[in-house]
Amino acid sequence: xxxxxxxxxxxxxxxxxxxxxxxxxxxxxxxxxxxxxxxxxxxxxxxxxxxxxxxxxxxxxxxxxxxxxxxxxxxxxxxxxxxxxxxxxxxxxxxxxxxxxxxxxxxxxxxxxxxxxxxxxxxxxxxxxxxxxxxxxxxxxxxxxxxxxxxx
Numbered sequence: 469x470x471x472x473x474x475x476x477x478x479x480x481x482x483x484x485x486x487x488x489x490x491x492x493x494x495x496x497x498x499x500x501x502x503x504x505x506x507x508x509x510x511x512x513x514x515x516x517x518x519x520x521x522x523x524x525x526x527x528x529x530x531x532x533x534x535x536x537x538x539x540x541x542x543x544x545x546x547x548x549x550x551x552x553x554x555x556x557x558x559x560x561x562x563x564x565x566x567x568x569x570x571x572x573x574x575x576x577x578x579x580x581x582x583x584x585x586x587x588x589x590x591x592x593x594x595x596x597x598x599x600x601x602x603x604x605x606x607x608x609x610x611x612x613x614x615x616x617x618x619x620x
Contacts, residue, residue: 525585583607
């Protein structure tokens with residue numbers, strides 16, 4: 469009786485461990501394995517293009533947020549902020565925008581990252597190209613429809 473109970477606990481532990489481990493895999497590994505948009509499969513070249521677009525979008529968003537931090541540094545240099553206030557702004561940047569961007573860009577499939585970047589104007593259609601644009605059209609449409617339904 470005890471052995472059966474232990475087997476059930478071990479089996480449950482393995483299931484939980486696998487699901488946690490799966491969630492913590494880097495986005496690239498998960499994305500390249502999944503790689504399906506509709507019925508299309510990503511080739512190695514397409515996967516590389518997706519990763520390059522994701523890197524570009526991440527860099528642009530991070531740069532936009534760092535620009536805000538830079539403004540706080542300039543205010544500090546002009547004497548408008550003291551060192552403690554500047555330190556608090558750096559801490560706030562690290563805890564919110566930097567962390568949120570990291571979690572987004574390391575925790576999603578490349579398809580959704582590119583779709584978000586297109587939808588929010590971080591990337592434009594010319595940069596993405598027709599082939600990739602056709603592959604991310606379903607997630608872009610879904611994001612736009614969701615935003616419209618919520619009344620944004």
